[in-house]
Amino acid sequence: DGGITQSPKYLFRKEGQNVTLSCEQNLNHDAMYWYRQDPGQGLRLIYYSQIVNDFQKGDIAEGYSVSREKKESFPLTVTSAQKNPTAFYLCASSPGGSSIGQPQHFGDGTRLSIL
Amino acid sequence: ILNVEQSPQSLHVQEGDSTNFTCSFPSSNFYALHWYRWETAKSPEALFVMTLNGDEKKKGRISATLNTKEGYSYLYIKGSQPEDSATYLCASLNYGQNFVFGPGTRLSVLP
Numbered sequence: 001d002g003g004i005t006q007s008p009k010y011l012f013r014k015e016g017q018n019v020t021l022s023c024e025q026n027l028n029h030d031a032m033y034w035y036r037q038d039p040g041q042g043l044r045l046i047y048y049s050q051i052v053n054d055f056q057k058g059d060i061a062e063g064y065s066v067s068r069e070k071k072e073s074f075p076l077t078v079t080s081a082q083k084n085p086t087a088f089y090l091c092a093s094s095p096g097g098s099s100i101g102q103p104q105h106f107g108d109g110t111r112l113s114i115l
Numbered sequence: 116i117l118n119v120e121q122s123p124q125s126l127h128v129q130e131g132d133s134t135n136f137t138c139s140f141p142s143s144n145f146y147a148l149h150w151y152r153w154e155t156a157k158s159p160e161a162l163f164v165m166t167l168n169g170d171e172k173k174k175g176r177i178s179a180t181l182n183t184k185e186g187y188s189y190l191y192i193k194g195s196q197p198e199d200s201a202t203y204l205c206a207s208l209n210y211g212q213n214f215v216f217g218p219g220t221r222l223s224v225l226p
Contacts, residue, residue: 041218048213059213104159106160107158
């Protein structure tokens with residue numbers, strides 16, 4: 001079945017460490033997104049990519065980095081510069097391009113906690 | 116960052132009751148509004164994509180309306196069932212902006 005796979009489901013990080021969250025999709029979608037969810041808040045956009053080898057900062061990009069070397073993969077690195085990384089992270093994809101208003105398909109999420 | 120609001124924050128209804136909740140979004144430069152259902156331990160799933168003022172969409176017992184001039188959308192659930200229990204998210208896309216999600220309405224349907 002087509003879908004989005006995020007791994008791991010739970011992740012623990014020591015202070016000062018960088019960690020990378022994986023996101024893979026087999027939907028042949030051009031656009032991919034990373035969101036962060038904190039209690040009581042809506043999903044906030046961290047980074048997005050409309051096409052391979054290109055990505056843009058979202059609303060809360062500081063302390064995060066991404067790459068888009070392959071269409072199906074959009075990993076997110078939470079760096080030590082992110083002062084409050086404990087959160088639930090969701091990856092999404094959509095057809096993109098001229099289909100910009102199409103709904104997004106989401107993964108199951110990764111919950112990151114600081115030890 | 117544009118603001119998208121949803122009300123109420125949470126809602127408890129009895130099985131069989133009909134219910135509705137609201138999404139408020141910026142009306143200027145509006146492009147599209149999405150509704151998603153997010154069940155516990157699952158990923159959000161798209162319910163509706165709405166673009167035109169006056170749009171009405173329906174999927175089974177769930178329907179939605181859109182008013183782009185005043186910046187609101189209503190989601191209606193007729194005859195709520197326990198399996199309707201979920202958080203309902205709306206997201207607004209305005210020209211020149213990224214998707215902005217509301218905080219969601221958490222619905223609990225009691226048997």
